[in-house]
Amino acid sequence: MSILQTTYPLFLNNRPAQPNTDLAVTDKFTGEVAFRVAQADAAMIDEAIAGAVKAAQPMARMASFERQAVLQHCVDRFRARADELAYALCVEAGKPIRDSEGEVSRLIDTFRIAAEEAVRMTGEVQPLDISARARGYQGMWKRVPIGPCSFISPFNFPLNLAAHKIAPALAVGCPFVMKPASRTPLGALIIGDVLAETNLPPGAFSILPASRDGADLFTTDDRLKLLSFTGSPDVGWDLKARAGKKKVTLELGGNAAVVIDHDADLEDAVTRVIFGAFYQSGQSCIGVQRILIHADIYDRVRAMLVEHTSALVCGDPKERDTFVGPMISEGEATRLEQWIAEAVATGARLLCGGERRGAMLTPTLLEDVDPAAQLNVDEAFGPVAFLQRFSSIDEAFDIVNDSRFGLQAGIFTRDLFKALDAWDRLDVGGVVINDVPSYRVDNMPYGGVKDSGLGREGVRFAMEDMTEIRNLVIRRN
Template sequence: MDKYVSIRFSVLTAPEKPFQPQVKADVTQLESIYPLYLNNKAAQPNADLEVTDKFTGEVAFRCAQADAQTINQAIAGAVAATEPMARMASYERQAVLQHCVEQFRARFDELAYALCVEAGKPIRDAEGEVGRLIDTFRIAAEESVRMTGEVQPLDISARAKGYQGMWKRVPIGPCSFISPFNFPLNLAAHKIAPAIAVGCPFVMKPASRTPLGALIMGEVLSQTNLPEGAFSILPAHRDGADLFTTDDRLKLLSFTGSPEVGWDLKARSGKKKVVLELGGNAAVIIDRDADLSDALDRVIFGAFYQSGQSCIGVQRILIHDEVYEAFRDLLVARTKSLIAGDPKNRETFVGPMISDSEAGRLEAWIEEAVGLGATLLCGGQRDGRVLAATLLENVDPKAQLNVEEAFGPVAILARFSSFDEALEMVNDSKFGLQAGIFTRDLFKMFDAWDRLEVGGVVINDVPSYRVDNMPYGGVKDSGLGREGIRFAMEDMSEIRNLIVRRN
């Protein structure tokens, strides 16, 4: 008898349509110059940082750029704010977060348009990210009043008779945050919101290519009664930003970005705690009992949403021999129908990549794979920063498309003949962020959960699925620690014991 038992899963997913404001504003332009935020206040020391419209390549706006002296002032301010932040009542921190939720809802269209321009994110994806920004701050507001501890009996032996213990969590202190370009709102929110919820002052370096979302968050936070020095949001050139990593006054570094940069920062971070959310080359398994129509819709989304620029985007598609040709043909046909181009167009599914150099890198990887014997099933064409949605099969195991993180609208197909083989193929990677499996088999689900070397296993959906309250993060080269508000709050706090001798 087959060791696997068949069962049909009903997977609950969050609604795809995000919160929509009742009155939609006509937002079609941005300010020309934006300030940075130093110790809670807007400052305009310069307008040195040019930020381009990622589709047109034209300068969309300028913003202030911090130098080492400014970063030093910000860290000093955070140190000074440590005690006042820790002494804020839970309801006061909650009120700050609720204010943010209200303001982000009111500025929904502005935030989405800014994201579309600075990141080149298709407008529908941009609106989805604003919805997640709101969710993340709302969850943090709820968690801010749930910082509980525990009473612990200590009289486990005669020598501890009469002793009682209890513990609580206290803020770790000033935090350093470095956020990436691909989710400028939500990934910054996953650092800022839990820091406020737990009572930690922070300094943040948003990605220089996409700083505006974080700066708008800074503007909203500047309207609150957070203690002076509670936050600074400082676009800065990477070469001048070592203090975010090396300064010993900072007690935690949380970085989201490329593995090469992340592990280097950890090596130079000193004694502070480090949380790394890094890259991946996520795999999805299409087993022989999968609903191919459902899997098709989700794999198209997972591989090509955000123009493929997601660390949990579908990169490796592993398909059972019995359904390989059928699923491949469906996938190629659907992929060819995707519209690539201007992200401001609501029909666009694949927008520009973040830069010409990144688009050129991925085009070169496609050419390398074809040169090593891969079959190009569709796509491969590039027009500036816009790379058409691309699928390949028979990719050499040593090709960069198989080994490294593509971080663009490219996915590769491979066959497997047994579920054990598929699990081994998923694990044959230096990365381990998330994996997806389309199966109706209960035993296979638990087998995968036990054996896959990843931070999350997603059943009957793609690895690209994330809800903002879940523990999210990876293993191996994909990082250290977990995000998700409650879990980030644990990283941003420390346990403090109280021991009482009662006789």
């Protein structure tokens, strides 16, 4: 499988443009330049925002069936280009090819859901005669597009996380400008290539790879009515502080915990935890980082986890038996290697892994990590997890909550009451019972609390963020 195209344009006001080939995109396994991409400057970003402003009313006037047709066209074309999308993702992100194919299927799902939701943007008839003074008054409200949106997407799911911004915007009729991650821009640009085949109003979309230094307008320009950012907490909260009056939604980081209680199906739990911790080299904000195991089963589960982790196949992501590919860069792998060394130096025990070669870091398990170690406090965002004992479910819940993050948590238990208690007591955006916190379906409300962000993704919920309520009051007598 290969891609003949090696140079990609940006998309400015619906049209491809190739002003340069300044952005080099590397094969994350070999480190060699695989593609060259056009990079936007501040003038192009300004032009794109102006185009989105002009497109706001034409987009808002599109009929529901017209928006649905655009989204369905995308579904059909993504299916036709699935091999190309998967290969590009495998190369630019270093994501194993089977996982890349899985992300393409999620891209298709997300646009398919949006096509269905595009004709379901409903309002409500509301009685206003709650007292004598309002006799004869009738109310109703509807949702209207918020206007031009700014999207900044991350490197780790460059197809599906871009889709979670683009598809809801199209479903409600919001024009947008997007900055894809510079390390992995191809997926968003292929989406742009498909959108350029449609009859969207001029200025409806721009997809503009840009340097971080040159991309301030995505955040600060007051013509934009919403900023949706997915990425690191430090960057996200800084962008919110500089965003001005516009609405901001943030999908940020986490150090997700999974709890394995003494009554769990251990073979099933271990299989799922291994997936959650090391899928796509752990580079997921809901990747399993903290593994809490009941004391009665701790030794047995530890042995099972070490055995399964040590057997994972690491290597070239283009090979179908590879489970763990490279991290996004050698710098990120080096950072995590240093975190592991710090944990060991402060008393942690290395159970397996921890070996780095370039951007490859072997899947790593530790135990007895100091509560103050970076590996415990911050987001690892790589193929590293650590084990911790607990004696009661109350203790486990306290450990889960003892974090500045709160994205998702997983609980393996057969006790319905413990499952419901977890839902009530865990300070996270989502609780997953009998699976890992890494589990996500693209129509569910997804997002976090505390330092993990603001707002919710999942197509219907993102559509709510991209609309405003407009009220109507009728005096009937």
